[in-house]
Amino acid sequence: MTDAVRQLWGAPVEEALRARPGLRLADLDARATPGFTGSKADGRAAMAATGVRLADLQERLYAHGRTGGTRSVLLVLQGPDTAGKGGVVREVLGMVDPQGVALRAFGVPTPAEREQHFLQRVRAALPPAGRIGVFDRSHHEDVLVPRVEGLVPPDVLERRYDEIVRFEEEVVAAGTTVVKVLLWVSADEQHARLRTRLTQPEKHWKYDPSDVDARLRRGAYEEAYEAVLERTSTDVAPWYVVPADRRWFARLAVTALLHRALDDLGLGWPAPTYDVAAELARLDASR
Ligand code: AMP
Ligand code: MG
Numbered sequence: 001m002t003d004a005v006r007q008l009w010g011a012p013v014e015e016a017l018r019a020r021p022g023l024r025l026a027d028l029d030a031r032a033t034p035g036f037t038g039s040k041a042d043g044r045a046a047m048a049a050t051g052v053r054l055a056d057l058q059e060r061l062y063a064h065g066r067t068g069g070t071r072s073v074l075l076v077l078q079g080p081d082t083a084g085k086g087g088v089v090r091e092v093l094g095m096v097d098p099q100g101v102a103l104r105a106f107g108v109p110t111p112a113e114r115e116q117h118f119l120q121r122v123r124a125a126l127p128p129a130g131r132i133g134v135f136d137r138s139h140h141e142d143v144l145v146p147r148v149e150g151l152v153p154p155d156v157l158e159r160r161y162d163e164i165v166r167f168e169e170e171v172v173a174a175g176t177t178v179v180k181v182l183l184w185v186s187a188d189e190q191h192a193r194l195r196t197r198l199t200q201p202e203k204h205w206k207y208d209p210s211d212v213d214a215r216l217r218r219g220a221y222e223e224a225y226e227a228v229l230e231r232t233s234t235d236v237a238p239w240y241v242v243p244a245d246r247r248w249f250a251r252l253a254v255t256a257l258l259h260r261a262l263d264d265l266g267l268g269w270p271a272p273t274y275d276v277a278a279e280l281a282r283l284d285a286s287r
Pocket of ligand 2: 081
């Protein structure tokens with residue numbers, strides 16, 4: 001982060017956004033910009049500046065992976081329909097080399113996936129060393145939809161929270177930094193965004209009639225998201241709650257969180273495994 005950008009953050013991003021115990025999503029101001037003191041224009045400038053740093057760090061991570069390193073980063077994006085997960089992928093991950101990104105979107109499990117343990121498809125999608133993995137929805141969906149719809153027995157659901165915590169601990173222990181982001185959009189803003197999907201023909205493809213069914217159960221989903229935050233936010237894999245009514249802020253916040261995660265890896269450039277001076281001499285002699 002440049003000094004100019006750091007000054008616009010009144011508090012470190014991870015402190016400003018970390019999920020606090022007992023958080024009530026109904027009380028969350030989705031238009032707030034926690035930690036960030038600047039305007040929308042400042043936010044865009046800060047995002048571009050941080051993006052340049054992010055791209056450099058991402059290349060280091062990739063180089064690290066190509067030279068035997070084992071570290072990786074996993075960005076988990078959750079949030080209700082229209083919260084802006086796709087926009088984050090496009091605008092934030094769009095600032096780094098796509099070759100270093102492993103993106104996976106999780107939809108309703110297929111019949112074959114339903115036969116497996118719920119973590120199996122997630123394990124298979126974990127980022128290889130050196131990559132930034134991105135989950136557009138994730139294993140956390142397995143304690144959201146089934147809980148609201150009553151699709152699995154309570155004891156199975158209960159066990160899943162513990163399985164998720166243990167799974168994420170394993171992933172972190174294997175060298176992956178896990179950054180979990182809940183993008184939170186207000187009911188009014190979600191209404192406006194869904195409306196746009198219905199009034200603009202080029203957005204019809206984004207609309208799903210089930211989006212309204214989920215809206216009608218907003219209270220139950222809030223409660224289910226709160227349970228996710230309560231049960232699966234750990235020191236090794238904490239949740240960050242990002243108010244998402246202002247798209248510019250949500251994208252800036254995820255950029256800053258990712259930057260922080262990569263910066264914390266403290267990666268330099270890999271040392272060459274050959275004698276640079278000797279190779280230079282050999283190369284020049286080959287002219
Ligand atoms: P979208 O992200 O808009 O493409 O929609 C994907 C849909 O898949 C959403 O309605 C999710 O709730 C649903 N989904 C994703 N994972 C699961 C899961 N494990 N169990 C049930 N539904 C899921
Ligand atoms: Mg959708």
